[in-house]
Amino acid sequence: MSIFGIPIFPDQASTFAKDVDALYFFILAVCAFFALAVAVSVIYFGIRYHKTHDGEIGARIEGNLPLELLWSVIPTVIAMVMFGWGASVFYHLRRPPDEAMHIYAVGKQWMWKFQHLEGQREINELHIPAGRPIKITISSEDVLHSLYFPSFRTKMDAIPGRYTELWFEANTPGTYHIFCTEYCGTNHAGMIGSVIVLEPSQYQAWLQGGGLEGTLAQRGAKLFNDQACVTCHLDTGQGRGPSLKDIVGTTVALQDGSSVVVDEGYLRESILNSQAKIVKGFQPLMPTFQGLISEENLVALIEHVKSMSPKATTAAPAETSRTPSRGALQPTAPAGEKK
Amino acid sequence: MLDKLKIPEHHYLNNGHSLKSWLLTKDHKRIAIMYLMSISVMFFIGGLFGVGIRLELATPQGDFVSADTYNKFFTMHGVIMVFFFLIPSIPAVLGNFLIPPMIGAKDLAFPRINLISLYIYWIGGIFTLYAMIAGGVDTGWTFYTPYSATGSNTNVIPTAIGIFIAGFSSILTGLNFIVTIHRMRAPGMTWFRLPLFVWAHYATSLVQVLGTPVIAITIVMLAVERGFGFGIFDPARGGDPVLFQHLFWFYSHPAVYIMILPALGVQSELISTFSRKRIFGYSFVAFSSLAIAVFGFIVWAHHMFVAGISTYAAMVFSFLSFSVAIPSAVKTFNWSATLYKGAISFETPMLYAYGFMGLFAIGGLTGLFLATLGLDVHVHDTYFVVAHFHYIMVGGAIMGYLGGLHFWWPKMTGRMYSEFFSKVSAIMVFVGFNVTFFPQFVVGYLGMPRRYHSYPDEFQVLNVMSSAGATVLGLGYVLPVIYFLWSLKYGQVAGPNPWGASGLEWQMQSPPLTENFVETPIVNTEPYEYEHVVVKEKHLV
Known part of the structure; x- marks a missing residue:
């Protein structure tokens, strides 16, 4: 939206946009009311009670307790409404629906790399279908970044060493901005791209065009062989490492007596810092892959492992890795940050 | 009548003319004047970086300076303005000068420590200026890891050391104020007779003393991380990059209140x-300062709603953040109510006070947008945030500082500045400020991220408005330098x-004696009593 050619309001291209904008206009109205009330009263008082002669002093008024309470309580109530409304929109923003289509994003100085499960890989461009919830799992190859879709009203930081996620449902086909909003060095302003929202049929056509290396899980399967994971992680359970068949979403017992739910965060940790959590009954033999595997290959491997658990098609992944009990303080990152 | 007034024969400014009499002074007023000169230099340097930013952003292409240079511009602008101008501004200049006389004391509790804090500030400033001359730093004033630890090739450590050192100056000043306010009040100057300026400084000092050590420790951690690869913030070594943000904002959010409370x-x-x-409502206004200082410590993670903290943590910090809004609103309503049935006149300081109310109201109200979770996700790290904190820090803190400087200038120097030019300057600052920063709310909601060297074409008109406004704002800041200096020699004697x-403080002569009061005053009236003031005024004239 624009006035005299000056844009004043961003496109609304996701199902969130209307919710967030409604909240925005509510707060704007409240703020405009209070700002105007204060402005009008101070200007009116300034004129009405202008000093008329030298030596004049103001009326002797100490204060007024009921008035003080009134203007403490009313803003408190209004603030609580804002809080509640904002929290409910936020909660919705943070809960991807189970059926969401999954895409991986990796932030790297200074580009965004996107990987579709079907195998397509894109840089600074993201093709998605309209009318379908989409969940993006985000990681970083080097420093902090933040994946921002202004027309969808959502963003999430990319944090080295862990997965974060965001979701949205685009509802208007078109091309919109992607920005990096966490300062990341020299070419931060160049870390921008476009998200291209297609009609579902167009999206299917687009999918047919690429995917030369097979799906993401197939690429992961190849890595699973190349990195010799397959020599220990036998499907039979007889190998030196635990079988990875049907484990995603299950709870496994660990050597130290605790247990862990197998999700993307745990798989990531087990590859990069393999000694951190040893499954009960196994020896700590696995070498660390810290610094030996890129973020992009890591997600391919994880997708492969997930494909070995067909029943658990959508384990709730990054949400759990975001809780402080796991993930946040765990050593799970690739080494090799830029020096 | 006024021209009969004369500058008194003896006062703190002519009590010794040698350089040594200034550099080794223990007089809080002379120290305040040296702070005034120092922070003015810093403001000028920080302002030049601001000019560089606005010049670059006048066009969408990054065509004025290189991306690396631009990144250094906004980093140095932030570092110098925050740590070397805003944090010391009102406390070290006006607080230093005025707290002793306002409570009827002859000096601060620890005059030598006061002088030391100035030297510490200078040493910190020299480190930071050295880092600037040696090539600058490009991490943003927030120094987020891992970029500041492993990504940046610029002078992170010298700059950080400068901030580390300057922090001690802030701690010592705060400590000095707390002890002074507790122990040095004149007979009859009870807590509830203290001017609200003193209450605000008391609250500020608590934050300085309690908060600043945290940034010092954080800087040490960053230095060992960068210098020796300790791994505190490096996930590959078992660290966490987000931990830095918690530590940084644990100080730097309360630091916002160090800037705005005075x-x-x-x-x-x-x-x-x-x-x-x-x-109106003296005790509500006094306690709201303390409430802001206390709440300020428990809201830091509202800077991190999209930094991977849990959904529930985000909700708790959003809730707490709204609690800061209440005392701020209470203050604004009380100021407005004070005007009711007053005898109002619009000398220059009052113009600043009116301007302050407008800008502080907008700055505070836009904070509500950012505290609201669902909305912050969209506007976080966009120009909306840049506009919001400039309304608080520039619109609030600098308007307050300039208003205070215009108010107490006759006390500090004994002379009046030009009424006409000072009013022109106050209006230019107000108008220029709004033209600069209001469009940034709009461009922020459109989605323009902060710290961008270049930007998509559709944001240009709003950015040009910003740059144009900054020109007016800049001139509005230069004007006072001229008429203040002019007033030192040619200004009318103030009395x-x-x-x-x-x-x-208004019972002292202008400029005051070195010892402020010949006899310790005895206070037997409530604060802000104007009946006896008027009588005295007539008697005097």
């Missing part, structure tokens, strides 16, 4: 003096109480 104190003095009326104000 300005709120100045505001209370101005509103009362120029409406010749007792401040002890040119505004008919009620505080104890």
